[in-house]
Amino acid sequence: xxxxxxxxxxxxxxxxxxxxxxxxxxxxxxxxxxxxxxxxxxxxxxxxxxxxxxxxxxxxxxxxxxxxxxxxxxxxxxxxxxxxxxxxxxxxxxxxxxxxxxxxxxxxxxxxxxxxxxxxxxxxxxxxxxxxxxxxxxxxxxxxxxxxxxxxxxxxxxxxxxxxxxxxxxxxxxxxxxxxxxxxxxxxxxxxxxxxxxxxxxxxxxxxxxxxxxxxxxxxxxxxxxxxxxxxxxxxxxxxxxxxxxxxxxxxxxxxxxxxxxxxxxxxxxxxxxxxxxxxxxxxxxxxxxxxxxxxxxxxxxxxxxxxxxxxxxxxxxxxxxxxxxxx
Amino acid sequence: xxxxxxxxxxxxxxxxxxxxxxxxxxxxxxxxxxxxxxxxxxxxxxxxxxxxxxxxxxxxxxxxxxxxxxxxxxxxxxxxxxxxxxxxxxxxxxxxxxxxxxxxxxxxxxxxxxxxxxxxxxxxxxxxxxxxxxxxxxxxxxxxxxxxxxxxxxxxxxxxxxxxxxxxxxxxxxxxxxxxxxxxxxxxxxxxxxxx
Numbered sequence: 001x002x003x004x005x006x007x008x009x010x011x012x013x014x015x016x017x018x019x020x021x022x023x024x025x026x027x028x029x030x031x032x033x034x035x036x037x038x039x040x041x042x043x044x045x046x047x048x049x050x051x052x053x054x055x056x057x058x059x060x061x062x063x064x065x066x067x068x069x070x071x072x073x074x075x076x077x078x079x080x081x082x083x084x085x086x087x088x089x090x091x092x093x094x095x096x097x098x099x100x101x102x103x104x105x106x107x108x109x110x111x112x113x114x115x116x117x118x119x120x121x122x123x124x125x126x127x128x129x130x131x132x133x134x135x136x137x138x139x140x141x142x143x144x145x146x147x148x149x150x151x152x153x154x155x156x157x158x159x160x161x162x163x164x165x166x167x168x169x170x171x172x173x174x175x176x177x178x179x180x181x182x183x184x185x186x187x188x189x190x191x192x193x194x195x196x197x198x199x200x201x202x203x204x205x206x207x208x209x210x211x212x213x214x215x216x217x218x219x220x221x222x223x224x225x226x227x228x229x230x231x232x233x234x235x236x237x238x239x240x241x242x243x244x245x246x247x248x249x250x251x252x253x254x255x256x257x258x259x260x261x262x263x264x265x266x267x268x269x270x271x272x273x274x275x276x277x278x279x280x281x282x283x284x285x286x287x288x289x290x291x292x293x294x295x296x297x298x299x300x301x302x303x304x305x306x307x308x309x310x311x312x313x314x315x316x317x318x319x320x321x322x323x324x325x326x327x328x
Numbered sequence: 329x330x331x332x333x334x335x336x337x338x339x340x341x342x343x344x345x346x347x348x349x350x351x352x353x354x355x356x357x358x359x360x361x362x363x364x365x366x367x368x369x370x371x372x373x374x375x376x377x378x379x380x381x382x383x384x385x386x387x388x389x390x391x392x393x394x395x396x397x398x399x400x401x402x403x404x405x406x407x408x409x410x411x412x413x414x415x416x417x418x419x420x421x422x423x424x425x426x427x428x429x430x431x432x433x434x435x436x437x438x439x440x441x442x443x444x445x446x447x448x449x450x451x452x453x454x455x456x457x458x459x460x461x462x463x464x465x466x467x468x469x470x471x472x473x474x475x476x477x478x479x480x481x482x483x484x485x486x487x488x489x490x491x492x493x494x495x496x497x498x499x500x501x502x503x504x505x506x507x508x509x510x511x512x513x514x515x516x517x518x519x520x521x522x523x524x
Contacts, residue, residue: 003499011473011498012368016426023429035506040437042505044365045448045455046474048358057374062352065378066345069385293415297369300416307423 006036010043116144119158121273124249133172136161136250139270140193159191161250166206173211176201179218179229179236180211188221189246193270202226202246210236254292260285261311265327272298279328283311298323335397341388352381355398359405366409366438376412380405402445410438451512458508466501469494 008014009022026033119125119137127135127143137143141158151171154162164172166185174181176192176199186206192199201210203221210218210227218236221227224243229236248255254271256264262284265276278284288309292301302313302325314326339347356377363373383404384397417431442448459467468487472478473494478486480494487494 003503004495007495007499007502010502019430020426023426023433026433027429036433037437037440038509039502039506040433041440041451042455042502042509043474044362044437044441045452046459046470046505047365048361048452058353058356061356061374061377062349065352065381066348068378068382069343069348293419295372295412295415296419297372304419304423 006039009036010040114144114146116142118142121270124252131165131167133165134163138191138249156190156192158193159189159249161187161189161204161247163187176229178213178231178234180213180215182209182211184208189243189250191246196266197231199229199231200226200246201229202241202243204243204247252293252295254290256288256290256292258287258289260287261309261327264288264290264305268298268301272301274298274323274325277324277326279326283327337391337393337395337397340384340397341391343385343388348381348385351397351401355401356381359401363405363409366434367412372412376405376408379408396444396446399444399446402448403443406438406441410435413438454509454512455505458505461508462501462504466497466504469497470501473498 005014005018005022008018014022026036117125117127117137119139119141121140123139125137127137127145129135135143135154138159138161141156141160143158143160144155146153146155150169151173154172154174156174156176162172162174162183164183164186166183172183174183174190176190179199181188181190181201184207186208187204188206188208189202189204190199201208201221203223203225205223207220209220212218219227219238221238224240225238226241226246227236227238245255254267256267259267261278265278268274269276286309288305290304292304296304299315302315305311306313311327313328316324316326318324335351336344336347340351359380360373360377363376364370367373367376380401384401413431413435417428417435420428420431442451459470462470469483472483472486473480480491480498484491484494
């Protein structure tokens with residue numbers, strides 16, 4: 001094999017065409033494969049000499065690390081001993097595949113018994129209550145927990161997955177503005193983003209009840225049912241759904257099954273903090289399916305979309321480090 | 329790279345900030361650089377570094393005296409990288425054969441990297457010796473590119489030669505290094521081959 005060719009592969013200078021030729025060749029030639037792997041090893045090892053101790057953000061990196069250690073181990077944090085939701089821990093889920101995590105820090109200005117948690121764009125977090133109940137927050141979500149007289153009220157804007165340990169003497173209610181969700185010992189997912197005209201509550205395990213603002217019972221859900229509530233019209237209906245599709249985000253995946261390009265773009269916008277412009281109207285309602293790990297970079301996602309759907313795109317980066325992606 | 333730094337396990341166990349800072353300063357750059365080379369995404373690499381050190385923090389109370397902290401951190405970081413690459417490979421499997429193959433070879437390559445940092449350092453020592461023994465014009469180009477991360481264009485400018493010449497020298501240097509290290513690189517291959 002040409003050493004010039006290998007060099008272009010190793011240094012990342014090879015074009016797609018060169019890569020195709022190269023890797024196809026390797027696949028069928030164990031000798032070339034071994035040779036390449038040896039050279040790659042050599043290449044990597046020689047690259048580690050670039051004085052890595054002088055990484056520019058090293059001090060900053062250590063600071064971030066140290067701050068994280070201060071909220072671990074979880075068991076030692078006990079700040080609100082008299083309350084039911086003394087937070088045994090606020091864990092930030094570190095899904096091995098690495099993406100940036102924001103800390104959920106209770107805002108100091110809020111009164112004692114109200115705690116607010118936020119996860120920003122492109123991050124995901126969990127809150128663990130003292131009784132072991134656990135709440136996962138999807139990107140761009142705010143959750144505040146208010147405790148009063150044996151009742152926890154959660155206000156949600158965004159999407160969260162609740163795993164609530166049922167307790168006869170304390171109620172757990174999620175208030176979504178026009179409707180409420182009452183836990184009866186369950187796991188359920190709620191998606192209620194402010195810019196989404198529909199809010200969806202899906203039961204994964206156990207029981208939940210849907211109530212109106214006057215606490216009148218609207219519906220009880222069965223497992224794998226979604227309660228779809230249309231905010232503008234107050235209309236709702238129940239549909240059956242594969243729970244895995246609803247909770248895929250929690251497993252660090254985007255799951256798009258028969259989603260319109262418009263919906264897919266909305267989801268990607270939330271996670272990557274970019275803006276999509278679909279230039280060709282007819283594309284908006286075209287339906288695609290895809291499963292994508294969230295750790296994938298936006299450029300890889302776009303490439304994947306391009307390859308699988310045939311759409312083309314153009315990225316315009318703006319001064320404030322946001323980006324607009326034109327799809328056509 | 330020198331490894332003169334001694335780590336005080338007792339201080340790590342107690343969560344002593346300056347001891348963590350010391351090992352972080354000493355070693356996070358190596359892990360970052362290794363992750364970066366395999367993953368090509370600085371944000372992910374940074375996250376892997378953080379997660380690696382957090383793992384150390386989590387298990388600190390169980391550390392045994394005499395534990396080689398560098399080996400420990402190296403293994404954790406390597407596994408994080410492998411997981412990331414495997415995820416990517418799975419995602420690309422049905423989309424682009426070439427992309428998936430590229431990840432597959434990255435995984436194999438990383439798998440072949442020694443299981444401990446001690447082993448890795450040993451290889452690094454030999455590589456550095458071989459680089460030092462290169463003819464001057466080749467060594468110059470090779471170290472400017474690999475150590476100082478200069479692009480061919482900048483190297484060409486600095487040395488007053490064409491980019492083509494730079495590329496040719498790089499390629500020649502690589503060939504010589506490979507030949508010099510031939511006894512060493514395949515050996516590693518056979519060792520790690522047993523584990524696949």
